[in-house]
Amino acid sequence: MSTEEQNSFRDKVSTIDDQGKRVWIFPKKPKGSFYKARTWVSFVLLAILLGTPFLKINGRPFLLLNIIERKFIIFGVGFWPQDFHLFVLATLALVIFVVLFTVIFGRLFCGWACPQTIYMEMVFRKIEYWIDGDARQQKILREAPWTGNKIFKRVLKHSIFFGFSFFLGNILLSYFIGIDQLTEIITSPPSTHLTGFIIMLLVSSVIYWIYAFFREQICTMVCPYGRLQGVLLDQKSIVVHYDFIRGEPRGKAAKENPAKGDCIDCNQCVEVCPTGIDIRNGTQLECINCTACIDACNEVMVKVKKPKGLIRYASYDSIARGIKHGFTPRMVFYSVFLSLILVVLTFLLFTRAPLEAVVLRTPGVLFQEPEPGIVSNLYNIKVINKTYEKKEINLRLTGKDGKIEVIGGAIHVVEGGMTETAFFIKLPKSALHLVNTPLRIDIFDETDKKIDQIHTSFIGPDPRLK
Ligand code: SF4
Ligand code: SF4
Missing domain, CATH: 2.60.40.10 (Immunoglobulins)
Structure with a gap:
């Protein structure tokens, strides 16, 4: 295969075919130690995401971002438009932190903590596996004629999807208007706040559409953080990486042919990927670092009696050149800049006039x-x-x-x-x-x-x- 052919995957998005049509991804249900750890982390994050609007300190919300009334409460402390300079500094600190974090750890946030991934992989996808079965059954069901069983499964799945989206829409709204106002709205008949109710239905429909249909396209095409990876990552960033030194040349006859690498070309890492890519092609914008391919490959390695970690968290330099991870001048610069902003921000917060x-x-x-x-x-x-x-x-x-x-x-x-x-x-x-x-x-x-x-x-x- 010529180098051009080998790199042809970079010319297109894995979820769009040559005719521009959507390629629906049926990722295999992940299992393994990373998936287990991510599930536990997601429980904690779901509790935080869904529970924060209910938290109160001395009767006041723990977090409130009321843009319309220009009233903001963060960690129980009230902020006003007059504190705009603090907001600007905090945003700047957050951006630099995100940049620094990404330079060092790649898209770790996307795989483990992003609300989009948490809801998609840990809520909606789990509901789908529960109703439709694993990837193979999902494909069969999609191709199957509209029998009573298929209609039942589709209606059940999409009703649950919409119900949860409606719940998410309400939770999202409570971050902006507060849980008390939201409770007041939902306990009064829709006719008393018809416009708000219609807006809520629209927001819920958008959330439903994202998780039921648009899915991984958010991460690969819409998310600005995902788009930034091309400039933030370098060869020292730690990302989910395939060890091509150990794995290549790949092939099924690894046992019989000692010249072969450890990759037996079983395709398991591709089958579990929720964005439909082959991690063996190297770091790609579509990779959300979800670790599903690490788990899948580790399971294969155990079966073929090879060491785990053919796909693992690693930098390109550590794999290609054996260079250990270290602090680069770029990381030092971001760290110093971030520390300075944090010092100024802390000083301003503590000297803020009441x-x-x-x-x-x-x-x-x-x-x-x-x-x-x-x-x-x-x-x-x-x-x-x-x-x-x-x-x-x-x-x-x-x-x-x-x-x-x-x-x-x-x-x-x-x-x-x-x-x-x-x-x-x-x-x-x-x-x-x-x-x-x-x-x-x-x-x-x-x-x-x-x-x-x-x-x-x-x-x-x-x-x-x-
Ligand atoms: S799961 Fe591992 S062994 Fe199988 S194709 Fe992927 S990298 Fe190769
Ligand atoms: S390549 Fe691996 S880590 Fe990246 S999105 Fe696919 S399964 Fe997840």
């Missing part, structure tokens, strides 16, 4: 002279309380002789909420030497602890016209 205020002169209102020799300006104040305790705040003018009069008395700020009010600043005319006088307002809490300071300006009559 209250934040925005003061603006009330638009469209000029200065007033409420009594002779006194000039007043009207201001609007918006105070965000990032804590979960009620706060009362006081405003004090610093560096100027004047007073602040809050409309309605003291400013009370509700816990985890925002309060808006207005106040006057009154200054003696003698203190004004400019049309626009800069001012500083200090904000104190009820214990007289200074919590913020604000700079604003005060408009007065032109002092030259006195």
Whole structure:
């Protein structure tokens, strides 16, 4: 076979044929130590994914990403749009962490922790094996005429698929609106929130379509993380790898011909692959590092009395050149960069002000002279309380002789909420030497602890016209 022919698999996606039609994958049910370990990990992750919206700390959600009301709670701590810089830094840290992790461990996340893989392989695929049987029975059933048995199996499978998708859609929604609001919605009749109900049906239908039909195409064609593998992986990255030094030349007559490698060309590694690829062709974008081929090959190796690990977690360099895994300059650079961002982020998180205020002169209102020799300006104040305790705040003018009069008395700020009010600043005319006088307002809490300071300006009559 010419090199071009050997590499022809790179010209096409394993799930699309030459006519552009979908090639349906019937992966054999995996079994083995890696699959067992992944199953246990998936139980934990499923508990986290499905249980997190129900978690509460002191009556507040553990995690809430309410984009519409711009209210975010992460690990029980409230964040506001004013904390956007923290969000940007945290996102940057996450991206660099993902890059660093991928450079070292390849797509380990995809195979073990990605929600798409967890739901597909550990929920929907298991339901399919339970109803339709293993790969061979699935193929037979697909080709079979529409008998009562086939209709029953199809209806049963797709009803369960849609039911679970609807459940997933609701769980997904609860991350954004909170479990209390979701409970309120689902316990009231659909007619009271028809639009929301229709949206939920649409979301559930998309989830159902992904797991019932689109499946591995998400990982091979849609997922941006999958697309990035081409630039993130290098020959030192640890991925699921076929040991071509040990395995080649492959062939069935390995026993009789000692010149043959350990691969007996049984195709078991291909038959279990959920993305339909042959790992012996080398690292490919379609490989989600699910380890099914490792288990399949290990079982074969035990049967032919060869050491396990013909397919294993390894880097290309360790297989081709025997180079041990080590820290490369690229990894050092990402690690240092990530550490710096984490230090800055930690500092900002620990020094985050519990209250934040925005003061603006009330638009469209000029200065007033409420009594002779006194000039007043009207201001609007918006105070965000990032804590979960009620706060009362006081405003004090610093560096100027004047007073602040809050409309309605003291400013009370509700816990985890925002309060808006207005106040006057009154200054003696003698203190004004400019049309626009800069001012500083200090904000104190009820214990007289200074919590913020604000700079604003005060408009007065032109002092030259006195
Ligand atoms: S399962 Fe192992 S022995 Fe069989 S074809 Fe794959 S690599 Fe070769
Ligand atoms: S090649 Fe192996 S690890 Fe990669 S997706 Fe296929 S079965 Fe999973």
